[in-house]
Amino acid sequence: MERSPAIDKNWEALKRLLAMLVGMAELGDxxxxxxxxxxxxxxxLRPAEAAARRLIIAAARGLVVTLPPFRPRKPKPKPVEPVLRSLGIAVTMSHADHARAEAAKRxxxxxxxxxxxxxxxxxxxxxxPFRIRRRYVPARTVPRIMSLDFSAPYRPLPAPPSPDDPVNASRLALRLEALGRALDDLPGQAQRFARWKVRHDAAIARQREARAAVAQGKQGGQNRAAVRFRRISPLRRGRPPGGRLSRYDPHATHPRNIREIDEILAHAHALAVYALESPDTS
Structure with missing residues (x-):
């Protein structure tokens, strides 16, 4: 896979940014x-992950992946023993079932x-789109009236959160590690995205066939594949996650607030959009 100079330039900038973030994370315990x-x-970290995701999409342009033929999953029979036990009926397990349960535990x-x-x-x-954002009221602004009984003990309000409060960083460390592995293996991640794209396009084609079969009345009931919702693009509409307006954007009103990662994300987003809209079929 041949990477373009634009991908290499943004990749090197992301590597420098990741080294800085890892150094900041090592300041804790x-x-x-x-x-x-x-x-x-x-x-x-949020815009850095979005930029790395877009570089992977741009690097996957032109990759050809062949997957094995699709085989529908066979429905697994549900065991009746848990239902019987929930009803208070004693169930005797055979030696095979007991060995299977022990293997599952191990x-x-x-x-x-x-x-x-x-x-x-x-x-x-x-x-x-249906999420309703509720207005957040800090705990320190709640009413001080706890009870109409004046003999009730006074409860002081909780202290506001301090910038120095310790916060669990285990999830943050995992995300930094995942970003580092993705940047170190950009060709492998591009192959991973190409496989997802082939499976996604095949699933969309099967869904259209199922809908056509349901519309023509070839199937008596409604097919689950015809009503399942799938996303159209790996990128969401609008501004990338964590990004700000670029200084080259005509809607940018405060160029001084634009960071280096915002410029990297803007360039990577343009590369990803071009790779999705103009796939290399040569």
Missing amino acids: GVTLPRHLHRAILKL AAAKRAARPRVLNLSLLDPLKN
Whole structure:
């Protein structure tokens, strides 16, 4: 896979930014970070993840991936033993069932003992259009009237959060590690996205066929594949996650607030949009 100079330039800038973020995260004790430092890292990590995701999409342009033919999943029969036990009916397990249950327990214990690994998501998180944002009222602004009984003890209001409060940084460390692995293996991540794109296009084609079959009346009932919702693009509409307006954007009113990561994200977004709209079929 040949990478363009634009991808290499943004990749090197993201590597420098990641080294800075890792240095900021190492200022803590390894488990927690001060609140102000945790927020400062998140403000740069979100657009960095979005930019890396777009570089992966741009690097996957022109990749040809062949996947095995689709095989529908067979529905697994649900065991009746849990239902009987919930009704208070005693169930005797056979030797095979007992051995199967013990093997499942050992497999679960082995999975729990593995170190937790997080992979960089190839898809932008979508916004819920039906979400109603509730107005947040800090705890320090609640009414001081606790009771109409004057003999009730007075309860002081909780102190406002301090910038130096310790915040758990385990999830943040996993995200930094995932971003580092994605940038170190950009060709492998591009292959991963190409496989997702082929599976996604095949699923969309099967969904259209199922809808056409339902519309023509070839199937008696409504097919689940015909009513399942799938996202159209790996990128969400609007501004990328965590990004600000670029200084080259005509709507930018405060160019002084534009950071370096915003420029990287703007360039990476343009590369990803071009790769999705103009795929290389040569």
